[in-house]
Amino acid sequence: MAPRKKHSKSDSKQTRFVEDDHRQHPIHQKSNPAPQETRVTQPRALNISGDTRQSTISPGSPPGLAVNVAPTLVNCALNYVNFLIFKSPVRLFEFCDLEIMPGFLRRCCQAMLAEQWKHQLPIIQTKSPAVLAATILESALDKMTSTGNNSKLTVIDFCAGGGGPTPILERTINAARAPAGKIPLEFLMSDLYPHIDAWMASSSSSDHLSFIPQPVDATSPPIAALSTESTEVHSKNGPRSDTRVFRLFCLAFHHFNNDMAKQVLDSTMKTSDGFAILELQDRRIGCLMLMLCNFFLTLLVTVFWFKFWHEPLQILFTYVCPILPVVLTWDGIVSCLRTREFEEVMRLVQENTGPLVITTEVQDDGVHIKRCNTAEWVFEGGRRRHTFPFGYLNWVTGRKVSSKDSGSNR
Numbered sequence: 509m510a511p512r513k514k515h516s517k518s519d520s521k522q523t524r525f526v527e528d529d530h531r532q533h534p535i536h537q538k539s540n541p542a543p544q545e546t547r548v549t550q551p552r553a554l555n556i557s558g559d560t561r562q563s564t565i566s567p568g569s570p571p572g573l574a575v576n577v578a579p580t581l582v583n584c585a586l587n588y589v590n591f592l593i594f595k596s597p598v599r600l601f602e603f604c605d606l607e608i609m610p611g612f613l614r615r616c617c618q619a620m621l622a623e624q625w626k627h628q629l630p631i632i633q634t635k636s637p638a639v640l641a642a643t644i645l646e647s648a649l650d651k652m653t654s655t656g657n658n659s660k661l662t663v664i665d666f667c668a669g670g671g672g673p674t675p676i677l678e679r680t681i682n683a684a685r686a687p688a689g690k691i692p693l694e695f696l697m698s699d700l701y702p703h704i705d706a707w708m709a710s711s712s713s714s715d716h717l718s719f720i721p722q723p724v725d726a727t728s729p730p731i732a733a734l735s736t737e738s739t740e741v742h743s744k745n746g747p748r749s750d751t752r753v754f755r756l757f758c759l760a761f762h763h764f765n766n767d768m769a770k771q772v773l774d775s776t777m778k779t780s781d782g783f784a785i786l787e788l789q790d791r792r793i794g795c796l797m798l799m800l801c802n803f804f805l806t807l808l809v810t811v812f813w814f815k816f817w818h819e820p821l822q823i824l825f826t827y828v829c830p831i832l833p834v835v836l837t838w839d840g841i842v843s844c845l846r847t848r849e850f851e852e853v854m855r856l857v858q859e860n861t862g863p864l865v866i867t868t869e870v871q872d873d874g875v876h877i878k879r880c881n882t883a884e885w886v887f888e889g890g891r892r893r894h895t896f897p898f899g900y901l902n903w904v905t906g907r908k909v910s911s912k913d914s915g916s917n918r
């Protein structure tokens with residue numbers, strides 16, 4: 509476990525070293541003008557070209573302060589004790605990644621994850637994680653459709669599992685677009701191990717939700733899943749899709765080791781127009797403790813969320829032979845340990861793009877947004893609490909921008 513340290517007070521004019529949970533990072537003052545929506549803006553650039561891990565959030569913040577918390581005493585105290593437990597992601601095996609994992613057990617696990625996205629737990633959740641995710645995704649997608657480019661946009665969930673939050677994302681986002689007269693977006697589910705039964709059930713209730721029945725590997729997607737605007741991969745007269753593409757990775761990006769993750773990001777930046785990485789977990793001590801409770805949560809909720817006559821295996825392998833609570837708890841803990849912070853995702857991007865600089869902004873509602881630009885892409889990241897006290901939705905979005913885009917669209 510990484511020891512906690514206090515802030516260093518040794519500032520210099522150009523570059524200062526600030527200690528976070530683990531180590532010292534060079535922080536460069538940045539003189540960018542504040543974007544309009546920010547209240548406090550002391551954008552500090554974290555140069556991630558060196559060996560850095562985590563930026564500070566704002567001057568005077570206690571180390572490890574989570575982004576996106578109202579500045580209440582309770583939240584500050586909770587975040588102070590909720591520190592990163594390992595200084596970089598740790599990769600152990602997950603049962604559901606093993607090829608020898610029987611398909612019916614993998615599908616039971618995927619079904620449980622989809623339910624966990626869907627339901628709002630009493631008292632400790634103010635809304636379901638899927639509805640929370642929809643607010644983040646809606647804003648990212650709005651920026652992509654408000655640039656004057658009105659060509660078709662499809663959101664492709666590359667690791668959909670049992671559907672995850674995607675049916676709710678589709679419903680919520682398209683319902684929010686309708687009153688504003690915006691055209692509905694298409695949503696597609698795909699996976700290396702397609703869960704056809706679940707996808708047929710959820711897509712039958714929407715005209716804008718569908719799926720790719722063949723296995724799709726996120727590291728090398730088929731032509732149908734590539735943006736029509738990507739020039740690099742399409743031969744002149746060869747087949748191409750008819751849509752721009754926004755790639756979605758829900759509870760999935762941590763499944764890729766660094767080499768695969770770099771491949772996925774490289775392919776995403778070359779053949780799509782935007783993406784979102786959504787993780788409901790992180791490497792902080794609080795989340796690990798919550799994940800341990802997943803064993804009891806699974807036992808508690810399965811009987812309410814699944815009907816015996818519809819999903820007898822779910823009930824059987826939860827209560828009679830409790831393989832599912834064990835697998836879900838183990839995979840959940842390993843997922844926490846594998847999850848990357850925003851800076852760690854940007855460091856992978858940087859291997860494809862060259863040195864990047866991260867700035868942090870505090871919005872009116874106290875939400876901290878981290879930002880990072882290249883000539884062609886804008887990346888943003890942050891955290892929103894989904895479960896009291898330590899469950900956070902950690903998100904990273906990216907969108908392609910053209911040189912014509914300016915101001916808030918960049």
Ligand SMILES: C[S@@+](CC[C@H](N)C(=O)[O-])C[C@H]1O[C@@H](n2cnc3c(N)ncnc32)[C@H](O)[C@@H]1O
Nearest residue numbers: 621622667668669672699700701725726758759
């Ligand atoms: C933890 S599940 C998440 C499922 C769903 N997105 C959710 O949030 O409930 C991770 C999913 O990633 C899929 N996956 C893993 N590696 C993949 C790859 N290389 N390409 C596509 N899907 C992959 C797995 O099959 C699994 O369904």
